Amino acid sequence: DAGVIQSPRHEVTEMGQEVTLRCKPISGHDYLFWYRQTMMRGLELLIYFNNNVPIDDSGMPEDRFSAKMPNASFSTLKIQPSEPRDSAVYFCASSFLRRSRAGELFFGEGSRLTVL
Amino acid sequence: GIQVEQSPPDLILQEGANSTLRCNFSDSVNNLQWFHQNPWGQLINLFYIPSGTKQNGRLSATTVATERYSLLYISSSQTTDSGVYFCAVSDRGSTLGRLYFGRGTQLTVWP
Numbered sequence: 073d074a075g076v077i078q079s080p081r082h083e084v085t086e087m088g089q090e091v092t093l094r095c096k097p098i099s100g101h102d103y104l105f106w107y108r109q110t111m112m113r114g115l116e117l118l119i120y121f122n123n124n125v126p127i128d129d130s131g132m133p134e135d136r137f138s139a140k141m142p143n144a145s146f147s148t149l150k151i152q153p154s155e156p157r158d159s160a161v162y163f164c165a166s167s168f169l170r171r172s173r174a175g176e177l178f179f180g181e182g183s184r185l186t187v188l
Numbered sequence: 189g190i191q192v193e194q195s196p197p198d199l200i201l202q203e204g205a206n207s208t209l210r211c212n213f214s215d216s217v218n219n220l221q222w223f224h225q226n227p228w229g230q231l232i233n234l235f236y237i238p239s240g241t242k243q244n245g246r247l248s249a250t251t252v253a254t255e256r257y258s259l260l261y262i263s264s265s266q267t268t269d270s271g272v273y274f275c276a277v278s279d280r281g282s283t284l285g286r287l288y289f290g291r292g293t294q295l296t297v298w299p
Binding site for chain 1: 229230232233276286289291
């Protein structure tokens, strides 16, 4: 089975530009998560969805960040306008609820964003 | 949210050595996972282990939920074991699936 697929793998952009990161979760998974990883803050949860509905976006740093999940197989994380401090690796992850292994998380390969 | 502390923060080993990584957490958990982030940045599941003991090849893990800690054992380490090992937990009060990560243990294995 295909894992979580993210694109682009690398993005270099200039401050002020719009950035869109994409994610395709594992088929059949009903939870989708966006994480950000930096040296200073480690891995931090930005937002997660259950059955395409945003459940908790308290980790989204500010209004410049938005995330959508229009269907079960696709999600986007958008930053507009981007700033240098947004430079990080953004991970998408998915999981599904089942009685014996609730919440086991599988990560994509990440999107490395550099904002100049 | 729940606090997750990992130790040691850094570990340097000679190939063939054994090691133990520790994860302490501040509250009862309903989910605990160990991940390996390889030098290319990929986060790979090692174990889903909210309680008990599991083994997978040279790696094994034990979680003692009542005492709020988990241990990851690496035996006969190899250079490919290098990377960062993360422990992540979900507490009983939070929605299933939301994980809190420790800061990781950076493991370097020399040939």
